[in-house]
Every structure is written in structure tokens, then in C-alpha cells.
Amino acid sequence: MKHGKQLERRTFNQDRFEILIKRQKNGTATFNELSELDEIVNRDPDIREIVLEEMQDADNPKPPDTDQIQTIEKPVRKNFIEKIKAFFNRLFTADGVSMNPSIAA
Numbered sequence: 001m002k003h004g005k006q007l008e009r010r011t012f013n014q015d016r017f018e019i020l021i022k023r024q025k026n027g028t029a030t031f032n033e034l035s036e037l038d039e040i041v042n043r044d045p046d047i048r049e050i051v052l053e054e055m056q057d058a059d060n061p062k063p064p065d066t067d068q069i070q071t072i073e074k075p076v077r078k079n080f081i082e083k084i085k086a087f088f089n090r091l092f093t094a095d096g097v098s099m100n101p102s103i104a105a
Contacts, residue, residue, distance in 0.1 A: 013044045 020037040023029040029037070041048055 011044075013040050013047060016040060017044075017047050 017037065017040050020029060020033055020040070023033055024037065041051055
């Protein structure tokens with residue numbers, strides 16, 4: 001009888017590691033289980049390599065896409081430049097009425 005799913009060869013340490021990691025993430029692991037997890041990681045080089053790779057990925061998050069940064073920055077810069085232009089336009093093209101309060105009355 002053939003199964004559509006490929007069989008996966010796993011060692012006892014790999015199975016136990018998976019169980020202990022799930023318990024640790026759920027917060028239900030006891031001190032003895034955490035000690036056992038530590039021993040498995042230190043004893044099995046394959047598992048240690050997996051853990052180190054995951055730690056390295058967690059320490060170095062992927063930078064955001066530059067396309068997303070550019071789309072966010074362009075409106076902000078354009079908006080900022082427009083505000084500066086509007087400020088100088090108001091400064092240099094002020095009405096005589098607003099500059100001289102005696103005329104406004």
C-alpha cells in the first residue's frame with residue numbers, strides 16, 4: 001500500500017526537540033524539560049545548527065523594500081516642499097492691507 005506522503009526520517013532527539021520547543025513557546029515547559037532541551041541542543045550538531053540559523057535570522061531582520069520606502073518618502077518630501085513654497089509665497093506676496101494695519105481700518 002503506497003501513501004501519497006513521503007516518509008520523513010527523524011531521530012529521537014529531533015522529535016523530542018520539537019515537543020520541548022512547543023512546550024517552551026506555550027510557556028508550559030518545566031525546568032527539567034528546559035534542561036533537557038538545552039542538553040539536546042548542545043549534544044546534537046544538526047539541531048544546534050538549526051537553532052543558530054534561527055537566532056541569526058532573528059538578529060538580522062530583513063530591511064523593508066526600497067519600493068515601499070520611496071512611495072512613502074515621496075509624498076512627504078513633496079508635501080514639505082509645498083509647505084515651504086507656500087510660506088515664502090505668503091511672505092513675499094503679502095497684501096498691502098495686511099502689512100499696514102492703519103489702511104485696513
